[in-house]
Amino acid sequence: MPNCDMCGKGVGVLKRAKIEGAALDVCDSCAEKGEIIRTPYSARRGSRRSVQPAREVKVIEDEVVAGYGKIIHNARKRHEWDVKKLSEVLHAKESLMHKIEAGKIKPDLSFAHKIEHALGVKLVEKVEDDGDEVRSDSTRSGGMTLADFIKVKKVKK
Numbered sequence: 111m112p113n114c115d116m117c118g119k120g121v122g123v124l125k126r127a128k129i130e131g132a133a134l135d136v137c138d139s140c141a142e143k144g145e146i147i148r149t150p151y152s153a154r155r156g157s158r159r160s161v162q163p164a165r166e167v168k169v170i171e172d173e174v175v176a177g178y179g180k181i182i183h184n185a186r187k188r189h190e191w192d193v194k195k196l197s198e199v200l201h202a203k204e205s206l207m208h209k210i211e212a213g214k215i216k217p218d219l220s221f222a223h224k225i226e227h228a229l230g231v232k233l234v235e236k237v238e239d240d241g242d243e244v245r246s247d248s249t250r251s252g253g254m255t256l257a258d259f260i261k262v263k264k265v266k267k
């Protein structure tokens with residue numbers, strides 16, 4: 111327990127006060143004799159922080175939008191590109207682009223950003239994730255994922 115610089119009393123909460131020209135960490139009654147600079151060890155603030163549950167913090171996450179396939183397909187048509195051209199621009203497999211447009215494979219965030227830049231579309235949205243339940247939808251892809259495709263491509267090189 112810290113002690114008051116003035117009277118030596120042991121107190122839980124010390125205040126920093128300017129007393130007779132010196133900055134001292136003192137107890138409440140001694141602080142009244144001087145000018146309080148700040149309260150460095152506020153018990154009120156400390157307890158409030160420890161009570162705050164971590165679960166209340168909402169995580170803002172980037173998510174690929176649900177209709178990504180259609181968005182990519184329409185944007186590609188606007189550019190008058192065929193799938194081959196798009197896959198060349200993105201340095202991706204043509205078969206992968208077919209599957210993404212068909213909505214069979216969801217691009218991961220970094221690849222979605224690449225597509226966004228290539229086609230000038232919006233594929234990634236910020237979503238609030240306030241629990242574990244929300245996750246299930248995005249993780250339930252099953253089968254081959256984009257990561258697998260990229261792995262295969264790198265191995266073949």
Ligand SMILES: [Zn+2]
Pocket residue numbers: 114115116117118119136137138139140141
């Ligand atoms: Zn004191």
